[in-house]
Amino acid sequence: MGELGGFLKIERHDPKKRPIPQRVEDFKEFVVLLPQAELQKQGARCMDCGIPFCHSGCPLGNLIPDWNDLVYRDRWRDAIDALHATNNFPEFTGRICPAPCEASCVLDINDDAVTIKQIEQAIIDRAFEEGWVRPEPPAFRTGRTAAVVGSGPAGLAAAAQLNKAGHRVTLFERNDRIGGLLRYGVPDFKLDKAVVQRRVDILEAEGIEMRTGVDVGVDVTGDQLREEFDAIVIATGSTIPRDLPVPGRELDGVHFAMDYLEQRNRFVAGDPPPEKPISAAGKHVVIIGGGDTGADCLGNSHREHPASVTQFELLPEPAPARPDDKTPWPQWPLMQRTSGAHEEGGERVYSVMTTHLSGEDGRAKELHYHEVGPPPSFEKVEGTERTIPAELVLLAMGFLHAQHEGLVEQLGVELDGRGN
Ligand SMILES: Cc1cc2nc3c(=O)[nH]c(=O)nc-3n(C[C@H](O)[C@H](O)[C@H](O)COP(=O)(O)OP(=O)(O)OC[C@H]3O[C@@H](n4cnc5c(N)ncnc54)[C@H](O)[C@@H]3O)c2cc1C
Ligand code: SF4
Structure with a gap:
């Protein structure tokens, strides 16, 4: 000890x-x-x-x-x-x-x-x-093959373990770089991409074949994978975001958080600018969703110097310290979490629900909301209707489930009630 x-x-x-x-x-x-x-x-x-x-x-x-x-x-x-x-x-x-x-x-x-x-x-x-972390290819090969679909942390870990056991592993990724959300979700200020690439290089040197730009289910079918490989691991993540079905959702300037975050990480990686850039620079930004994804939008927004940033959360403000009556030790405490991005600025607003967005010439300008009571009913608090400027609205309300269309349907994978 x-x-x-x-x-x-x-x-x-x-x-x-x-x-x-x-x-x-x-x-x-x-x-x-x-x-x-x-x-x-x-x-x-x-x-x-x-x-x-x-x-x-x-x-x-x-x-x-x-x-x-x-x-x-x-x-x-x-x-x-x-x-x-x-x-x-x-x-x-x-x-x-x-x-x-x-x-x-x-x-x-x-x-x-x-x-x-x-x-x-x-x-x-x-x-x-x-220099203690070096490629360690397996001492023998089993002659078996495995396809791992999706190169986020789950796919990378599965590929690493299968390769270590001596199987020939091919890792498929539809994006242009390996890493999943480590690459195109989590910002560099939390996880430098050189740290991701360093590990990817080791895995490649250990014998894992990496095929980027291959959308499995489109470019290669489930049946083709079944024919070519002895085993298939589906590690495609939870990529279907929760939407905000309110009037004004279609306005320019309203985006899923992931669209913004991917663009920012590509900017840091030195990629050419996208056709339709999403930028917080000089704008009034509203982030809807108080979790990790929202915090990453906040941190990225700060680095673009917006006019203001406000983060909305439907749930009430959590307790400042572990609430022993609700989540006693050793449970994960349901308490207020202040990330680096929150320390950097912006305002957090709790117990609020967006009713609609309004704009001018097709561009978002204002967000309309009211206060709500606690879950599960989230009842409207009458007389609390308000409006704030919102030129960039980032939807960071979590993800529903894995994508069904394509690979999951082709392989006939059984899904639970929530679509996972
Ligand atoms: C913005 C953001 C910030 C986060 N921050 C944190 C954090 O700070 N700490 C933490 O613990 N967790 C964090 N998380 C959660 C964490 O990133 C995820 O739990 C984790 O990445 C899930 O890993 P995964 O491998 O299952 O999926 P993913 O990382 O989503 O990877 C799935 C991969 O599969 C690929 N793919 C999907 N379909 C196909 C297909 N048909 N063919 C080929 N490839 C396909 C995708 O392109 C993607 O690269 C964050 C999540 C988000 C969105
Ligand atoms: S619970 Fe804490 S103190 Fe005990 S072994 Fe784990 S890290 Fe050490």
Whole structure:
């Protein structure tokens, strides 16, 4: 374990963040890890609990106390092996995972959780710096083949595991670059695309064949895949966004969040400008949806210097700290979350519903809304009708399900009641 009673002597220290005036002028990652010597002390806070509840929080079952201890003991080389034992891509999770492990850390009951996510990122970043992460092609091939459709984190992890087991893997991606939402959803200021590409290069060097620009279900049919491969993994993500069916939805300037986010990531990647650019520069921006996608729209908007940005959320404002009556430890706490983008500015408005949008010459100008009561009825609060300027409206209200048309239909995949 870390240091006996370490948590009694050492306080939790979070990573630093680059100053706001500096970071809104670029797209570089804004989180700056503590020095490694300091992180070793943070590792010492881990109690190596008899029942490590952090495990129950982590969907990957990461061996958290093991690598906390290895970092504390300055055994970084062993720490990356322990981390890679359960996690194909710690450089992604260390940067953008919401860290349910920390919410379920035993120290979170009456102290501050171990800074697990920061330690995770430090282990993998150091491993890359030291050259410890190298392509490791399988020692033998089974003669079996697998097609993985979709190159987001799910497809990449499935491809990595199948390849490791010795199967010949072909990864299909309809977009022009590998990575799914890591590439064209999550902004560079949270996850630098060089970090994504570095891992893609390793997977390719390990023998995974990557075919971009292939829309499976259109360019290649499900039957063709069945004929050519012994197994098919569908990892096509949840790509059908929830729409806002209100009058004025058709106006210019009203877009799905993903259309905006993809354009911004392509801009950062140096791609040529799109035919119909979506820009927040100098505009009154309204983001509808208070989740991660909305926050990423907010961060990107700040970097374009809008006239104003407002983020709307239908649900009531969450409690400032874990509400023990609703989500007691070790559950994921339903509480207010303030991302880097929120720290950078903009206004958050809760318990509001959009009724319609109005415009001039086909372009959105104003958004009309009113307050609502709590779920599940979200009843209108009479007399609260309001209007705000809205020249760019970004719809970030989540995703409904995977795309059915094409591959899913062709393969006759069984769907649940929600279409997944
Ligand atoms: C804007 C945004 C920000 C997010 N931020 C975070 C965050 O900070 N932390 C976090 O933990 N999670 C975050 N998430 C959620 C996270 O990105 C997703 O849970 C994750 O990417 C899902 O991975 P996936 O591989 O299932 O799908 P995706 O990443 O969506 O990848 C699916 C891939 O399949 C491809 N594809 C689809 N159909 C076909 C086809 N027929 N043929 C070929 N290719 C196809 C798509 O082009 C895509 O590349 C965010 C999501 C969004 C939208
Ligand atoms: S729950 Fe917290 S203190 Fe306990 S083993 Fe996990 S990280 Fe360490």
